Amino acid sequence: MSQHPALKAGNSAVITGGASGIGLAAAKAFIELGMNVMIADLKGEKLKRAGDELAELAEKKGVKALAHATDVSDLSELEELECAANRAFGNIHVLMNNAGIQPGTAVFGKQMPWDRIIGVNLTGVINGTRIFAPEMRAHGEPAMIINTGSKQGITTPPGNPAYNVAKAGVKAFTEALQHELRNIEGCRLEAHLLIPGFVFTPLTANGRDEKPEGAWTPEQTVDFMLKSLEAGDFYILCPDGEVDRATDEKRMMWAIGDIVENRPPLSRWHPDYGDAFKAYLNGDGHGH
Incomplete structure (x- = not known):
């Protein structure tokens, strides 16, 4: 498979939220391609274990893998991460702003979550991009920023409003970022929005040990991303074992249809529109 020009042997990647899940799977995939990788995650045993595992893989491939303790919600820690990555590798070619958390929230719930x-999920992505991008653009080699969004940032289902708000923000920010980059003459830095499906990771496991049948593994998600x-x-709209692309598209079209058709917000979950949505999903309607 011919890879994107930023993803090549000798290049370097930084991945936040890299100690588990999609971030760790991406780190392994990049190392397999012969890239140097620095993962960033919260300080602790999980980061140390992931760092050791990646260092072993990297040694076999003759590249470097490093782990750096970082709380992406802290601007100064992101600045330290960028300095550390530049010191270790020189030019950075891939930044994956992937760190994310998912504690439950309610509109009138507690402030802390x-x-x-x-x-973490929004400001961390914005600041990570703003700190790394100038240098990634200036070195002039093919480079990319991959921001991890969510389908919940597009269809905004009820259940966790703070998460939806953050992921909707990541979508809007990454769209603005790519528009900006593509309008800079000679710019070889680009942006991409990763939109995973149902992936079995520590974030989604909820105490389960076994992967649910419908979920993808982080490795499947990264393979699709590549x-x-x-x-x-x-x-990068990922399907999974339960939801195909056509279903995702219909859910998203229905969501934007709430505005176009002047329906109540989140009409898909509204008692007056539930049946109409089901009919639309089954191909019996047009989202009206």
């Missing part, structure tokens, strides 16, 4: 989710990057996709 709101602050943490917005701080194929999408090779194809030049900006929106």
